[in-house]
Amino acid sequence: MIFIKYEKGQGMKKINAKTLAGFMELTTEKQIVFNQMKSKIEQVFILNGLSPMDTPILEYSDVLLAKAGGDTEKQIYRFKKGDNDVCLRFDLTVPFAKYCAIHQNSLVFPFRRYQIGKVFRGERTQKGRFREFYQCDMDIIADGELTSQTADAECIGVLSQIFEALDVNIIIKISNRKIWKGFFDCHNIEEENQFKILNILDKKGKISDDAMILELNKFSPKFAKQIFEISNIKSLEKLFSLNIKNSVFENGLEELSSVFEILKLLNIKNKVILDLSIIRGLDYYTGIVFEAFLLDTAETISVGGGGKYENLVDNFSNRKLAGVGVSIGLTRLFDILDKNNLLNFKQFTTSKVAILPLGNTLSECYIIADIFRNMNIPTMVLSFDKTFKQKMNYANKIGVQYLMVIGENEINSKTFGLKNMLEGTVFEGSLTEITAKLGKSK
Amino acid sequence: MIFIKYEKGQGMKKINAKTLAGFMELTTEKQIVFNQMKSKIEQVFILNGLSPMDTPILEYSDVLLAKAGGDTEKQIYRFKKGDNDVCLRFDLTVPFAKYCAIHQNSLVFPFRRYQIGKVFRGERTQKGRFREFYQCDMDIIADGELTSQTADAECIGVLSQIFEALDVNIIIKISNRKIWKGFFDCHNIEEENQFKILNILDKKGKISDDAMILELNKFSPKFAKQIFEISNIKSLEKLFSLNIKNSVFENGLEELSSVFEILKLLNIKNKVILDLSIIRGLDYYTGIVFEAFLLDTAETISVGGGGKYENLVDNFSNRKLAGVGVSIGLTRLFDILDKNNLLNFKQFTTSKVAILPLGNTLSECYIIADIFRNMNIPTMVLSFDKTFKQKMNYANKIGVQYLMVIGENEINSKTFGLKNMLEGTVFEGSLTEITAKLGKSK
Numbered sequence: 001m002i003f004i005k006y007e008k009g010q011g012m013k014k015i016n017a018k019t020l021a022g023f024m025e026l027t028t029e030k031q032i033v034f035n036q037m038k039s040k041i042e043q044v045f046i047l048n049g050l051s052p053m054d055t056p057i058l059e060y061s062d063v064l065l066a067k068a069g070g071d072t073e074k075q076i077y078r079f080k081k082g083d084n085d086v087c088l089r090f091d092l093t094v095p096f097a098k099y100c101a102i103h104q105n106s107l108v109f110p111f112r113r114y115q116i117g118k119v120f121r122g123e124r125t126q127k128g129r130f131r132e133f134y135q136c137d138m139d140i141i142a143d144g145e146l147t148s149q150t151a152d153a154e155c156i157g158v159l160s161q162i163f164e165a166l167d168v169n170i171i172i173k174i175s176n177r178k179i180w181k182g183f184f185d186c187h188n189i190e191e192e193n194q195f196k197i198l199n200i201l202d203k204k205g206k207i208s209d210d211a212m213i214l215e216l217n218k219f220s221p222k223f224a225k226q227i228f229e230i231s232n233i234k235s236l237e238k239l240f241s242l243n244i245k246n247s248v249f250e251n252g253l254e255e256l257s258s259v260f261e262i263l264k265l266l267n268i269k270n271k272v273i274l275d276l277s278i279i280r281g282l283d284y285y286t287g288i289v290f291e292a293f294l295l296d297t298a299e300t301i302s303v304g305g306g307g308k309y310e311n312l313v314d315n316f317s318n319r320k321l322a323g324v325g326v327s328i329g330l331t332r333l334f335d336i337l338d339k340n341n342l343l344n345f346k347q348f349t350t351s352k353v354a355i356l357p358l359g360n361t362l363s364e365c366y367i368i369a370d371i372f373r374n375m376n377i378p379t380m381v382l383s384f385d386k387t388f389k390q391k392m393n394y395a396n397k398i399g400v401q402y403l404m405v406i407g408e409n410e411i412n413s414k415t416f417g418l419k420n421m422l423e424g425t426v427f428e429g430s431l432t433e434i435t436a437k438l439g440k441s442k
Numbered sequence: 443m444i445f446i447k448y449e450k451g452q453g454m455k456k457i458n459a460k461t462l463a464g465f466m467e468l469t470t471e472k473q474i475v476f477n478q479m480k481s482k483i484e485q486v487f488i489l490n491g492l493s494p495m496d497t498p499i500l501e502y503s504d505v506l507l508a509k510a511g512g513d514t515e516k517q518i519y520r521f522k523k524g525d526n527d528v529c530l531r532f533d534l535t536v537p538f539a540k541y542c543a544i545h546q547n548s549l550v551f552p553f554r555r556y557q558i559g560k561v562f563r564g565e566r567t568q569k570g571r572f573r574e575f576y577q578c579d580m581d582i583i584a585d586g587e588l589t590s591q592t593a594d595a596e597c598i599g600v601l602s603q604i605f606e607a608l609d610v611n612i613i614i615k616i617s618n619r620k621i622w623k624g625f626f627d628c629h630n631i632e633e634e635n636q637f638k639i640l641n642i643l644d645k646k647g648k649i650s651d652d653a654m655i656l657e658l659n660k661f662s663p664k665f666a667k668q669i670f671e672i673s674n675i676k677s678l679e680k681l682f683s684l685n686i687k688n689s690v691f692e693n694g695l696e697e698l699s700s701v702f703e704i705l706k707l708l709n710i711k712n713k714v715i716l717d718l719s720i721i722r723g724l725d726y727y728t729g730i731v732f733e734a735f736l737l738d739t740a741e742t743i744s745v746g747g748g749g750k751y752e753n754l755v756d757n758f759s760n761r762k763l764a765g766v767g768v769s770i771g772l773t774r775l776f777d778i779l780d781k782n783n784l785l786n787f788k789q790f791t792t793s794k795v796a797i798l799p800l801g802n803t804l805s806e807c808y809i810i811a812d813i814f815r816n817m818n819i820p821t822m823v824l825s826f827d828k829t830f831k832q833k834m835n836y837a838n839k840i841g842v843q844y845l846m847v848i849g850e851n852e853i854n855s856k857t858f859g860l861k862n863m864l865e866g867t868v869f870e871g872s873l874t875e876i877t878a879k880l881g882k883s884k
Contacts, residue, residue, distance in 0.1 A: 017543035049793025049822030056465035079521030101459035150825035351491025380491030383592035
């Protein structure tokens with residue numbers, strides 16, 4: 001045993017119980033829905049044959065910051081413990097890169113993994129920003145290059161399946177960094193300005209068209225208008241018709257065509273469209289990028305996305321591992337859906353049934369609870385020392401779906417009543433009939 | 443979007459990819475088993491109608507350290523971020539107490555919760571000790587006192603169900619702090635020495651009987667032998683026959699009798715015995731305490747336990763909330779089972795089926811994968827750009843259970859082959875027959 005010594009409350013001195021700002025802590029009825037969402041996402045990952053991964057919350061600072069620079073460092077929770085300079089992870093990608101670098105010789109490629117876990121960013125708390133949040137990631141990594149577009153399309157497919165499982169309407173917008181890279185190179189726009197232009201395009205929808213053209217003018221007066229027009233293109237045919245002769249551009253166009261072809265083969269129920277204003281950060285992605293947006297909110301809100309990168313482990317190894325990944329910020333997604341009243345919070349318990357012993361029937365109540373649990377029906381016995389009325393009150397308050405009061409009458413007659421607490425109806429029957437009814441009900 | 447700026451790998455300078463000592467990071471085949479264990483534990487909590495809870499990894503230091511003293515502070519990961527003095531949580535109990543103090547007026551009592559999450563203790567890394575580890579906790583909290591022993595017994599029941607679900611043989615040893623408290627008070631042993639004696643009793647099994655009596659002699663020469671004898675008592679009758687006239691002792695005995703009575707009503711398949719040498723830490727528990735020990739290892743290894751406490755929130759509030767809880771250290775449990783060769787690692791994928799497209803059948807392969815996934819059968823399509831032989835090799839290496847090669851022959855004849863990769867057998871049939879077969883297989 002690892003002992004932690006707990007001191008007794010020092011007399012009357014009480015400490016103010018409070019939670020750090022920017023750290024989500026939910027009440028039970030919301031936590032139940034949050035956990036359901038989390039497990040639906042995990043289930044989609046597993047159904048797609050992705051392997052689980054779990055890496056530490058804490059890592060060496062030089063490892064975590066290998067790939068991060070600039071503003072990132074300010075956001076990081078970094079400190080010393082003994083001789084170690086450590087950080088809380090700020091995403092699941094760098095730990096994944098570290099993992100792949102360590103295990104590169106034993107991994108079987110393509111390596112397909114998912115990971116769901118908390119990450120930390122100590123930025124200023126703003127509306128909708130969290131300092132601790134769950135990220136749900138998947139990646140498909142190749143040894144060398146990913147030569148076909150199946151992995152890209154399958155990642156978009158998983159993203160789509162997840163929102164279908166969550167019953168959330170989205171649209172997935174797809175672009176390719178190579179389109180811009182090719183266009184910029186073709187027109188000799190320097191690398192520094194390329195990044196600045198992408199940064200402006202990333203603001204699409206947040207600033208007006210005029211403001212955007214004005215900004216683009218600063219970095220490429222000659223091509224500002226054309227860049228703006230390309231960012232509005234919604235069809236591959238239009239993009240082809242630009243007839244830009246640049247190998248990177250042409251390759252990007254080919255990849256986009258291929259991805260849309262494969263997407264047709266996948267059973268995707270969400271809308272998937274071309275949108276060249278999708279950028280997804282600045283430096284990380286090198287090919288296909290995609291982003292999911294909510295359809296049922298007034299504002300345009302991004303709730304996940306991903307893309308292709310040329311090299312996962314370049315900070316750790318000379319080996320080249322290309323990949324494509326998806327990331328969903330679950331904490332933020334939950335918060336947005338909650339604030340837009342798109343979630344239903346009904347229950348304060350995971351229990352489907354509460355059994356209320358009346359008189360000396362605790363033994364039988366435990367046996368019946370055991371039968372239900374063996375049928376995968378969550379069950380609690382209201383065995384605590386309160387009156388019948390208080391227990392009925394309790395069952396009502398926690399919002400349990402079904403209540404069974406078991407007294408000696410029920411035991412003797414072998415007929416039980418199953419009360420549907422929402423509808424107020426009572427189903428009467430033998431234990432077998434009750435179990436069958438519970439097993440069938442959602 | 444929250445952007446993290448990723449810098450490109452700076453030329454040739456590579457960073458050594460490494461993980462902090464004492465932080466478990468598993469390879470895929472082990473991670474799969476670890477996650478299965480975690481989800482089995484969660485399933486038992488849910489089947490018993492416990493509500494989920496999730497609290498931050500980071501908390502204000504004064505909140506986390508409210509209840510901790512002495513050696514605890516040295517173990518804590520504590521640092522400053524901006525103006526905040528913060529800590530990584532070192533258990534799930536103090537955050538739970540904080541939560542209950544914050545929400546005390548909206549909670550419905552008895553409040554029954556479970557929580558599974560990582561906790562952090564920066565102690566020296568020793569054999570079997572982790573600095574980051576999963577704890578799996580449940581608690582049942584009353585508003586005021588817990589007047590009956592049903593909650594205690596039900597907690598022991600959940601502990602038992604968990605190890606049954608994990609298919610791990612344990613014995614659960616039960617004691618009551620009140621037995622010792624009553625005995626000590628009855629013989630006017632001072633409080634300081636009481637703690638020291640309990641600390642010695644806690645070493646039972648780790649030091650010899652003679653060494654124990656010698657140590658006990660230091661703090662209570664008069665009663666050392668009697669204390670040692672009581673610590674060996676294995677039956678309630680024997681304890682009754684001591685005929686100690688002290689209200690705390692008698693109350694403790696009554697509670698023990700009552701717990702063992704209720705345990706008889708519960709369908710507990712593990713061995714449950716009285717063992718007064720069970721102490722469970724020093725200061726925290728005030729009544730019934732219990733601990734689970736592995737039966738299939740050479741050494742005596744504790745793998746979880748819990749007990750009753752008088753007041754959860756005394757450091758935060760004047761309200762009295764008594765409770766009983768269970769805690770299992772999953773990371774350590776996994777490590778022990780692994781080191782004792784009690785776990786089986788067979789698969790490097792969560793996929794049950796791999797579909798290998800032969801020729802131009804990707805579209806059909808995706809459709810079939812979709813059908814399988816809708817039947818809850820994890821499926822991957824080997825769609826990547828490799829040769830048939832390389833794909834067969836891949837399917838073998840990741841240890842997928844079933845392989846389906848789908849060429850134009852299969853599509854035209856509507857007859858498919860499902861290869862059991864372990865047994866080398868092939869089942870032939872229509873898609874419906876294959877789906878049924880997969881649905882039935884474990």
